[in-house]
Amino acid sequence: MKKVTKILLILVLIIPMLVLSTGILAQVQVSDLKKEQDTLKENVGTLRDKISGVEERISNAEADLAKLTKIKLSGYIQAQFLHYEASSVSSDNIFMLRRVRVKFQYAPTDGVAFVLQPDFTFGKFVLKDAYVQLNDRWLKTFSLWAGRFNRPAYEVEYSSSSREVPERSRVIRAIYPDERAIGAKLEIAPPSVPLKIQLALFNGNDGLTIPDASGNNINPENNDFDNHKDFMGRVTYTFKLGQIGALGIGAHGYYGKIKANTMDVLNADYTYNKAVDNTGKLIRKNWVGFEGQLYFDFLGGLALKGEYIFGVNGTPGYSAKASVVSPMTSALKNDTLTLTTLTTNTTNSRPAIEKSFSGYYIYLIKNIGKRHQVAVRYDYYDPNTKVASDQIGIAKWDAGVKTVTTNNFTYVGTDPVIATNTPTKTIVSNSLKSGAGDIKYQTITLAYSYYFDDNIKIMLAYEIPMNLIKQNILTLRLQAKF
């Protein structure tokens, strides 16, 4: 019994002690846990701050990156070797950089784009494109362009980096020199209809070489020199031909006038154009073109493309005046001393001419697999349909050279008499003869392109002009695009 009491007493003493010690221990543990919790909280807080910092940095970086994605940079380099057969040029083997272009595009907001594209061909810097494009954000149908950009015509707008042959057709090069023009354009292209309408106004003198009497170009900086603006319009529509391809058709027209620079205007056949009001001094640049592109899926892509353009293309003339005063001469006859000072006024004129022209081109393109492409183009350009081949160099207009001398005497004194003569000699020459600018060209171009990948292609082309001037050209071109 006593033992039990002892045990109970021990237990009574031990249990509270144990409870007490456990409590103390628990308190210590809780205190430790709290400390750990505080440390953890602190660490989490630190980590949260760090994450917030990283998030902020990422957010800033994303914002910067978003700004950068608004800038697009693209371009291409075309390096080529040319071999001219039956060459009349000094070197018939030439390495050259044909095009070196970088295109900068900046789209600050949806619907607005700024485009700048210079060409850096060796030794010169030429501004090709520089325009602002405003796109309608609601209907996604209208866009307004202002600046310098491609004229709206199929082969003009077709990029040189994509073209299947080295150069554009002769008719296009002749009527749209340098492809671009300064002006404004409205494009209407409803997203749900394969229709595109382009209406444009240009200065009208872009890229034209207009010589003066000395042969210098009076239009080197494309500053407009008449008040007339040229209008261009183009409409295209694409028909889907089920799964086998598509047919695109279209037409474009050009209605323009340019200052004649002279009082005389000739018809295309080198006869004098009496219908033109010579004091009006504006000559016509009017033509229309009809285009078609057939795409047919036959063992890979196959395309047949063509365009026919005809109309009137005016070329300004010039009228250059020069005045030369000869040194005084003297002559004594009887009792009269004659002192003569001759002034010679020369007017060297070339009449303006409105030439009727026509031209067309046809492409046959076949893609073979992903890498190979062969193309054949036949292009025809008759710059003056009113002058037959056998009349070139013969057809001309010549007003002849007119020389008129007018004496102007004054007399002083009696013995001797001094006569002062200031005669004026006026020489006017005014003529234009048919020549190289009237020669009709028919050219076949054969080309093979190999695409190493989307950025690099190599092209081997052979151009065969079949006209009076026979000069075949072999081109080996390497193009790198980015």
Next chain:
Amino acid sequence: MKKLKTKIGMAAIIMIALLSFAFMPAPEKITVKGSDTMVILAQKWAEVYMKSHPGAVIQVTGGGSGTGIAALINGATDICNASRSMKQSEMDKLKDRYASLGVEIRCAKDGITIFLHESNPVKELSLKQLSNIFSGKTSNWKEVGGPDQDIKLYGRENSSGTYVFFKDHVVKADYAARCQTLPGTAAVVNAISKDKFGIGYGGAAYAAGVKHCAVKKDDKSPAYIADTETVKSGQYPIARYLYMYLRNRPTGEMKAYIDWILSAEGQKLVAEVGYFPVR
């Protein structure tokens, strides 16, 4: 002169014909790239097809519809998956490079689904409300019948066809700058499942762990959830086709694969993955 022209013409035609046959590509494997929305579906198709056609090798990657179309144009893929139709500018590039407008195949239908957190009390939204939400005009849930909390926007990257389709057909304006862009619908769904006040959009096949929001054309129209019936009937207002694009008409192994996708077997997988068959 005429004889010379005829000879040159003949020579050109013979050259084209010979090269056409000589360089006909012999496809070893079919590469498929594009829409992230379609990745699961495309992988499923490839997996099942390769099992039943042991010789076939099909490689599927995502990246977005825009990326896929760019890859089709630059020759880096044979098939492009796209959750939007090809733009005219992209078609022009294809035309310029391959003298072909490409081939468009509608292989499935999808209802772009609006994802909400499961606890979000909002059940339906009109197209106008969605436009306001994603363009940033509406920024608090209470404006559309939800709690007084800021709306967190989740969307896709601009290379995504879903991004373009949703922008063109629903937002009809620029996305709000605070819309967080994520790579793929799966990432959008994952983000919303963790964000009580999040809203996002994406393909119908990716809805696990989040709530579908019913969509109505306008305030007066009934609201619909994207399902086979509503998408097929056109009642669900944000339905679209899913496309496959090829450079040219398919031949050989590629044709067999496309035909299989459009067959009952291929279309059955469309439904299994969560989209809607076209046949």
